[in-house]
Amino acid sequence: MKNRILLIEDEAATRFGLVRYFAREGYEVVEAEDLTVAARLFASERFDAVLLDINLPDGNGLNFIDTIREHDQAIPIIVITGTGDIPVAVESMQRGADNFLVKPVDNAGLAIFLRKTLEIGSLKRRQAAHQRLERHKEPFWSVHHAMQVVREHAQIAADSESPVLITGETGTGKGVLARWIHRNSRRGQDEFVEVNCSGLRGELLAREIFGNVRGAFTSADQDRKGLLDIADHGTLFLDEIGDMGLEVQAPFLKVLEEKQYRRLGDIKLIKSDFRLISATNRDIAGMVQNSQFRQDLLYRINLLTIHLPPLRERKSDIPIIARALLKNLNQPELPLPDGILSLLTGYDWPGNIRELKNVLERALLLARGGELRAEHFAGLGTPPPPAPSSVREVEAAHILSVLAESGGNVDLAASRLSISRATLYRRIKQLRGT
Structure with missing residues (x-):
């Protein structure tokens, strides 16, 4: 250009x-x-x-x-x-x-x-x-087979100009991987522009991506560049693209097909030479079937798909990732005893790496500069109590809960339960089986 x-x-x-x-x-x-x-x-x-x-x-x-x-x-x-x-x-x-x-x-x-x-x-x-x-962290590569496949596909993506779709649950590191692909591509010295499609909807997202001219809408008091303009020669990363509304999908598809666009309220066409990387934690194929996502747009964004597996499917990586996170948190020498590692690997991590980082940060705060102990990880690996299976069990659980909240004071507990002191004593005896 x-x-x-x-x-x-x-x-x-x-x-x-x-x-x-x-x-x-x-x-x-x-x-x-x-x-x-x-x-x-x-x-x-x-x-x-x-x-x-x-x-x-x-x-x-x-x-x-x-x-x-x-x-x-x-x-x-x-x-x-x-x-x-x-x-x-x-x-x-x-x-x-x-x-x-x-x-x-x-x-x-x-x-x-x-x-x-x-x-x-x-x-x-x-x-x-x-x-x-340079300030961005490396993905947590490992010897796990699934992550070796991720690395191989990421290198293929870095060596090409094709659109990439990164899938995976929240917290698996989709944004980190997108930056790695950009950094190792021929565009790595140019801009990496990111927008989270779940944080902006409808016109707000369109304004962010396309920009606008003055007077395009009520609050448009000046011309504004869009992210497509800033990403020219670089990479545009659309995080959580599955949350992009249909009203934005149509004009964005046209951008991918023609590599040019108009700012909101403008008639002039602008060219942008950007590389697209998208990410989602949603089942976009299922969304296509439910008419929530355009099939032609899906074809455009997923020429190469990279799936990041959840942490629960590669628990052998948890000790490696935990030590790497401690290094990133400026605690590279802090030991992780076997008991703590057992707690970490015994938990399913629904929030994945992001949750693991949060738990480690909280544990470091509780440790106050000392060694990490199991009590700093309270709640991990503790199974929830079984759900009551009958009305009697529900009633018993409620009585015990109110007694605990009342500090064992029967009169106070009876008042909170709206029953007499004698009735509460009788219920307690039934619970004890006497």
Whole structure:
């Protein structure tokens, strides 16, 4: 795709010359004659560089550098002005400009500046993306056969550009795996953009994905970029895509087919070169049968499906994962005694790795810096009491519960049960079998 340049210049003749020259050089140049137009364009569209005049009809271009840097620390900015004042040049660089040129500008020289500045901007973006991804944890690979299959499929996904669907219960690490695939793909140095479809529904989700123009709906007081715009050249991760409503599925399917879309309320088509990774804890095939999910969209998102097995199906991994989690919690040397490991492996972990991490964090808090003990894991492996099987058993369980709450005080328990003291004594004798 062509590099898109935002040219902010009030002189029409200068704009015409620059647009004509850089169009021949293979750039797409978008013009803004003042800061108002520039602010609207920058808020709603993606640009690879900004060419900025300082003296503009509605303000000082130096102030606009601050606006740009608030939203994007890496985009290249070249200041072009008729003022050959050294202090102005110094201030523009201090505020975040990458280069400073004085009019009249030699187009060939500017082209060299722009090319070098774009290279620097690309490096900045890659470094920022790399730093963000470094903070993410690795998936918990293991020798378990199911996880070996997951790793093999994840590597295939990383080596390709195909859409990937990651399935598995809540807490199995679908998001971590999605980031691993992105990080190890050719797009790994670009943006990883994530949205949870279960947290946003209907128009809210559509606004987040597609963005909107000012006036598209009542509260749309400004243009807003969507995640498709931000994910251009990178990866879009739709977590819990099974919760995406049918009203959003149709326009999103069109995006996958055409690689272009419109912001809400806009007529202009925008292109986005993104790679899609989706995840769900739901049975999407069953949802298709119940007309809750589009079959044609399912075909588009699951060219490669990776299933993360629940923790209860690979309990031999629990000690390894628990020790890895302790390392992540800055307790790498803290031992896990056999008794605690027995508790951990004896539990089914309905919340999977996320629940295991939560339990370990709570245990560390209770241990107050000391060794972990079984009482720090209270509740794990304790089977629930059997459900009463008759009215008599239900009544007995209720009486015993009220007695316990009353501290063994028969008078207080009888009052709470709305029966006489003598009746309660009789019931207690029947419970004891005497």
